[in-house]
Amino acid sequence: AQSVSQHNHHVILSEAASLELGCNYSYGGTVNLFWYVQYPGQHLQLLLKYFSGDPLVKGIKGFEAEFIKSKFSFNLRKPSVQWSDTAEYFCALNRDDKIIFGKGTRLHILP
Amino acid sequence: KAGVTQTPRYLIKTRGQQVTLSCSPISGHRSVSWYQQTPGQGLQFLFEYFSETQRNKGNFPGRFSGRQFSNSRSEMNVSTLELGDSALYLCASSPHGGAGPPGEQFFGPGTRLTVL
Numbered sequence: 163a164q165s166v167s168q169h170n171h172h173v174i175l176s177e178a179a180s181l182e183l184g185c186n187y188s189y190g191g192t193v194n195l196f197w198y199v200q201y202p203g204q205h206l207q208l209l210l211k212y213f214s215g216d217p218l219v220k221g222i223k224g225f226e227a228e229f230i231k232s233k234f235s236f237n238l239r240k241p242s243v244q245w246s247d248t249a250e251y252f253c254a255l256n257r258d259d260k261i262i263f264g265k266g267t268r269l270h271i272l273p
Numbered sequence: 274k275a276g277v278t279q280t281p282r283y284l285i286k287t288r289g290q291q292v293t294l295s296c297s298p299i300s301g302h303r304s305v306s307w308y309q310q311t312p313g314q315g316l317q318f319l320f321e322y323f324s325e326t327q328r329n330k331g332n333f334p335g336r337f338s339g340r341q342f343s344n345s346r347s348e349m350n351v352s353t354l355e356l357g358d359s360a361l362y363l364c365a366s367s368p369h370g371g372a373g374p375p376g377e378q379f380f381g382p383g384t385r386l387t388v389l
Binding site: 196198205206207208211252254260261262263264265266 | 276277306308314315316317318321329331363365377378379380381382383
């Protein structure tokens with residue numbers, strides 16, 4: 163069973179549009195959740211993480227994500243995207259001492 | 274600090290051959306994980322090493338193996354290569370130092386393996 167589901171495989175937006183990328187997970191235990199980003203030609207890097215505490219977490223470059231335990235979701239948001247946000251985004255969680263990644267969402271921002 | 278380095282960056286092999294990939298973690302990081310990235314399957318966890326011991330393993334056949342040295346450098350070996358092994362192999366290191374799951378991971382650039 164897929165532990166991490168990213169609903170949108172490919173998203174196209176215009177600059178200044180708002181962004182929300184969905185991530186749902188299937189695991190009943192305590193979770194640590196992550197969003198990673200892979201810009202074209204660059205390494206995967208961490209955008210933000212949730213371990214405990216405030217369910218609204220802020221990351222780099224204006225990104226934020228909200229952990230909603232009742233919905234098993236950890237959606238990524240940004241109020242106004244820029245052309246430089248074009249990248250592939252991966253949601254991930256710790257499960258059974260392993261990091262499990264979603265299949266990724268390719269985001270393309272039109273200038 | 275230097276980042277995670279992986280060698281070689283590109284590799285072309287033929288079916289049936291074997292290959293060894295190398296990863297040097299960030300200085301001080303003792304946890305090293307390996308992933309296979311393909312367009313269809315995304316990132317799939319291969320295994321994690323901590324202090325020279327394999328701590329976790331994903332669902333890959335025994336042809337995929339690895340090891341970690343005392344300086345935390347890690348190697349991954351794939352024997353009897355198949356066409357489906359063509360992928361980007363990523364290594365990630367973590368500063369996590371004890372029991373429990375690794376936290377934030379720092380990724381290398383990957384080794385692009387093509388099997389002909």
